[in-house]
Amino acid sequence: MNAQLANWDDLRVFLAVARAGSLSGAARSLGVNHSTVFRRIAGLEETMGVRLFERLPTGYVLTAAGEETLGIVERIEEDVTTLDRTVTGQDLRLSGTVRITAIDMLAFWLLPDHLARFRESYPGIEVEIVVGNEALDLSRRETDLALRIGNTPPETLVGRRVGRLHFAVYGAPEYCASHPNTDLSTHDWIGFDSAHAPLTREVEKLVPGIRPAIRSNSVACAVRLAKAGLGLAVLPCAIADLKPDLIRAAELPGVFGLDLWLLTHEDLRHTARIRAVLEFLTPALTESLQVVRRSSDLQTNKLHPSA
Template identity: 60%
Template sequence: MDAQSQDWNDLRLFLAVARAGTLSGAARALGINHSTVFRRITAFEERLGVRLFDRLPNGYVLTAPGEEMRDTVARIEEEIAAMALKVTGQDQRPSGTIRITATDMLAVGVLPPHLAAFRAEWPRIELELLVSDSVLDLARREADVALRVGNPVQDTLVGRRVGRLAFAVYASAELLAREAGDPERGDWVGYGSSHGPLSRNLARWWPGMRQVCRTNSITAAVAAAKAGMGLAALPCAIADREADLIRLAPFPEDFGLDLWLLTHEDLRQTARIRAFLDFITGALAAEADLLEGRAPRRGTGGTAAAEG
């Protein structure tokens, strides 16, 4: 049986193993189990009569024929994705599904009320929210729309700056009852090497800060701060809604992260995508005071006198 008669699913499986270098990595990417990948890739090689991978202790390494097939299949995948984008972009019906990707911070702390309001206005459009700190590839249709911090440079994407997240120092009433809440000497919930710009500025502003807990998740930092584990640098739009948190102090310098709403250029005129982009842009613009830390506190914790 020659390569032309192979099922596209076999080629996708082959490409996943080639990219991941392991069966387990390919299984995670495809949402199937390890044994299924092993069985199908072995059967695929047998049908072709060609060994595509060398099985090494540290993973699967492409043979010369495998490398040639990888390049060909990758080009086919790109062409299929491009064709799907163009076809989808011609769909002018305000219905169907929109796949949205965002980090946990935005998916939990910012988007939910706006997604609910959008669904109320556009009941024929279904939403799928993909929560991931990794950057999903919009060109390969891993998602249709992304709400991201920062504007990635990618020629095929179009985007709008839809807001700016301001940050401040927050603490729980419980923590402030047992210590002064001094940013220079107090316990902190930090971010380690993650959230680079924020971490670097915190270390520069308060070089004596003592990080008793580190996390790569803003959402986890909110929970830890509410539990009284330490001070935390948090987005005002999220922390100001928490009754258990007190805004202790502003940052010594202006600091904020731009929010960008992105989609692929071939999708932006699709009716459901255009409706979503316009709706979320307007909703976040209406929340500019909250996002930038100027809105009145919604929680009962208040603002500490230290902020002034």
């Protein structure tokens, strides 16, 4: 095996294929096309003089040499990302790119107005938003900052609790008017998949044995489905209370809520551009949630008891 001429870019492609188990999955994670991944893997195998993958109908499976290579390359990856974080952490320039990951509802409704004002104050910092439910790995520099919902953030990350998202049951005015019964088990429900397990658990506690008429992995989609009159949904008050075509139909027992965190990796917390985003967004998001919470307290139950 001749690994001396293998470069890090080729090894990154190798890691992506090993983790995805397919060329298409690796291409998506790397943001390149299928043929590029194919060429890079073929070139790496030729350079190293060994076959790293078995090409099976079900996907790419590591050979014995590939398994051995994977362990070594993962250690190299850890060293490279540690070096990257260490160097980036000493960067004092208020310029460059800061990558933020957030789920769709936060990226669509909470971040835009604040980022517009941030750009006025820091025109040299380019913000890149990655929207998705997947928890990107900050230790591998897949993202610089993460806006995450949950009451127990990962211990490996540092950051700020910016507030608490409170949830309630919402529906379209037309739907609530045509379904006035306060027995929530009689209603159609919009549910969530496993990506939003805490919300799913709350709905099941509120209406035991419920089988939603429709499900989504996206809170933004659930908002749209509720607005279309497809049923009731548990939604964040910070978003749903601001929608004129949604009304709060019922409260959740115990005032259910989830903490909102703005997190980064410890090695990056002193990077000037990342610290600038962190320090700007923290009070801005906190104030947004407090304002909405104050207005939310004035909302009343819109479902009426059946005759």
